Amino acid sequence: MQDGSQRPKVVVVGAGFGGLSVLRGLADQPVDVTVVDRNNFHTFLPLLYQVATSGLNAADVAHPIRAIVQRHRNIDVRHGTVEGVDWDRHEVQVAGQAPLPFDHLVLAAGSTANDFGIPGVAEHGYPLYTLDDAARLRNRVLERFEAAALDQSLIDDGALTFAIVGGGPTGVETAGALAELFDKVLRDDFHTLPVQRARVVLIEMADSLLTPFGTRSRDHAIDALRRRGVEVRLSTRVSSVGVDHVVLDGGERLPAHTLVWAAGVQANPLARVLGVAQGPGGRIVVDRDLSVPDRPGLWAIGDLAHTPGAVEDGGAAPQLAPAAMQAGELVAANVLRMVAGEPTQPFRYRDKGTMATIGRRSAVAEIPGVPILVGSIAWAAWLVLHLVMLIGFRNRLSVLVNWAWNYLTWDRGPRLIFGPGADPPHH
Ligand SMILES: Cc1cc2nc3c(=O)[nH]c(=O)nc-3n(C[C@H](O)[C@H](O)[C@H](O)COP(=O)(O)OP(=O)(O)OC[C@H]3O[C@@H](n4cnc5c(N)ncnc54)[C@H](O)[C@@H]3O)c2cc1C
Numbered sequence: 001m002q003d004g005s006q007r008p009k010v011v012v013v014g015a016g017f018g019g020l021s022v023l024r025g026l027a028d029q030p031v032d033v034t035v036v037d038r039n040n041f042h043t044f045l046p047l048l049y050q051v052a053t054s055g056l057n058a059a060d061v062a063h064p065i066r067a068i069v070q071r072h073r074n075i076d077v078r079h080g081t082v083e084g085v086d087w088d089r090h091e092v093q094v095a096g097q098a099p100l101p102f103d104h105l106v107l108a109a110g111s112t113a114n115d116f117g118i119p120g121v122a123e124h125g126y127p128l129y130t131l132d133d134a135a136r137l138r139n140r141v142l143e144r145f146e147a148a149a150l151d152q153s154l155i156d157d158g159a160l161t162f163a164i165v166g167g168g169p170t171g172v173e174t175a176g177a178l179a180e181l182f183d184k185v186l187r188d189d190f191h192t193l194p195v196q197r198a199r200v201v202l203i204e205m206a207d208s209l210l211t212p213f214g215t216r217s218r219d220h221a222i223d224a225l226r227r228r229g230v231e232v233r234l235s236t237r238v239s240s241v242g243v244d245h246v247v248l249d250g251g252e253r254l255p256a257h258t259l260v261w262a263a264g265v266q267a268n269p270l271a272r273v274l275g276v277a278q279g280p281g282g283r284i285v286v287d288r289d290l291s292v293p294d295r296p297g298l299w300a301i302g303d304l305a306h307t308p309g310a311v312e313d314g315g316a317a318p319q320l321a322p323a324a325m326q327a328g329e330l331v332a333a334n335v336l337r338m339v340a341g342e343p344t345q346p347f348r349y350r351d352k353g354t355m356a357t358i359g360r361r362s363a364v365a366e367i368p369g370v371p372i373l374v375g376s377i378a379w380a381a382w383l384v385l386h387l388v389m390l391i392g393f394r395n396r397l398s399v400l401v402n403w404a405w406n407y408l409t410w411d412r413g414p415r416l417i418f419g420p421g422a423d424p425p426h427h
Pocket residue numbers: 013014015016017018019036037038039041042043045046047048049080081082083108109110111128129169170268270301302303304319320321322324355
């Protein structure tokens with residue numbers, strides 16, 4: 001604990017959208033901050049699907065954490081994985097490293113895939129939550145095309161069938177991008193293969209895609225995907241997954257060598273080991289000021305936190321980047337208020353709207369106070385917003401060049417089989 005002779009120590013776990021926002025708020029303030037992340041880089045998750053579908057390089061969507069904070073002398077960086085907290089000693093336990101003492105601990109470790117206990121998903125499914133996941137899926141897609149080019153009988157076996165489970169933004173974006181990759185790029189790359197037989201099957205258990213969006217956006221997404229050749233299967237559940245197939249409710253067996261799991265998120269497993277109250281999806285339940293009840297000095301934000309009362313109707317903030325950023329901003333201010341002996345303020349989530357892109361010149365955008373946008377105009381808004389939100393000028397420039405190249409030439413640059421293997425993460 002603080003001994004009076006030192007400045008308060010703040011440890012931030014996770015340099016994602018929430019963690020970075022805390023760091024921005026505490027930069028050059030009278031506290032000593034250490035940010036711990038299992039990666040030495042921040043990942044811009046909204047563009048992961050473009051890495052997975054050969055639209056962008058992995059390095060375009062990641063930025064070194066040390067480069068982000070290098071100008072702020074009160075912020076230090078630890079590259080390590082947090083495993084738990086020793087509450088008696090007020091120390092964060094980092095795998096294989098010395099523990100980190102704290103006066104304030106901000107948990108911003110995000111979420112992970114939720115397989116809902118469906119057999120085979122953990123072993124055979126491809127999640128899309130980390131840069132490694134994206135590279136692994138890209139390798140898998142390209143590797144399956146290479147395998148089919150060697151032995152075309154594999155097509156009937158499901159080598160070129162890509163099942164995507166989950167009709168939220170990640171599933172929709174990945175399905176649209178894969179369909180375009182096959183039709184516009186791999187068709188020419190693999191001219192000895194009947195690439196038109198490649199299938200993208202998007203499976204959603206609800207009766208619509210993009211369920212949080214309005215009817216116009218949902219209809220646009222379904223039409224736009226079907227026009228691109230995606231098979232959209234609504235009101236359909238997956239009951240099990242094997243290495244080369246997916247079994248749907250009712251017993252239908254879909255031969256598919258690749259299953260992308262975009263069906264749901266749950267809190268990072270760190271939430272489980274801390275002995276604090278968990279809400280929906282295993283998220284840590286926080287008070288209105290984002291502190292964790294009965295754990296003085298502990299705060300939780302972003303995807304890891306359940307924030308009842310953050311929305312006007314009494315609900316919790318959604319698992320979206322702006323919500324994590326707003327929470328991070330408030331926690332930084334609340335920590336400084338406590339240090340100054342002032343009362344903390346409650347969190348109130350401001351809805352900035354939601355967007356999803358389906359493919360070239362096709363997207364949906366619902367922004368409060370603005371009519372619903374669909375098609376080219378929503379796509380342009382999506383491109384601009386994501387460029388602005390990306391961290392680092394070099395990344396922005398690289399993404400812009402890649403997008404311009406893809407748009408003008410109908411080509412994709414980084415279709416390399418490289419880095420992590422092509423097997424699913426738990427294989
Ligand atoms: C594929 C995908 C697409 C998305 N698209 C959008 C979108 O278009 N728009 C939108 O608003 N939201 C989108 N989201 C949601 C948005 O990215 C999240 O809501 C947001 O990232 C949450 O921020 P966070 O800070 O809580 O967690 P994250 O940004 O996930 O950051 C968590 C950080 O914690 C680190 N970490 C995790 N565990 C540990 C540990 N044990 N020790 C140390 N470090 C650890 C991770 O490496 C990571 O850097 C998307 C999410 C995904 C997965």
